[in-house]
Amino acid sequence: MVEFAFVIFPFFFMVFAILEVALIFTVNSVLENATIETGRLVRTGQARAADMGAVEFENSLCSRMSIFAGECPDRVSIDVRVIPQFKAVPPDPTSGGAFDPSGLSYANGLPGDLILVRVWYKHPLVTAFMSPALSRMSDGTALLTSTTAFRNEPP
DSSP: OHHHHHHHHHHHHHHHHHHHHHHHHHHHHHHHHHHHHHHHHHHTTHHHHTTOOHHHHHHHHHHTSGGGTTTHHHHEEEEEEEESSTTOOOOOTTGGGSOOGGGOOBOOOOTTOEEEEEEEEEEEOSSGGGHHHHOOSTTSEEEEEEEEEEEOOOO
16 A cells, blocks of 8 residues: 555656647647648738738637637737748747747738748646646746747748
């Protein structure tokens, strides 16, 4: 019985940690696909034709998040901007251990423009001991990031 007590807590910790990491990888994969699919609306000019703004882009992205769509509007932040060249470095909203969305913007651009689409998703961590290992934020959440860059297609 004593041996079982020594083994059971590390065993359960390891099982929950594996499940937590698997869930984060799943959310990250779904977020990556949703970002690419929604970014395609901008690349092909459909977003400009529909006069899509930041709210509509976010709603479209969240509708592609499958089972995570319900909590998506509260957890996601987007930044869609025209960049002068691919090596341009936009401001980082995650500096300082907290997420600062004040520098985020939304622009569909014109045909031929270079566009950078960045999406952040705050995923709460369930396993308390995993927070120091998986969180870059001071609030203990895992901030997942998805980025795609492309040149808008001609009309």
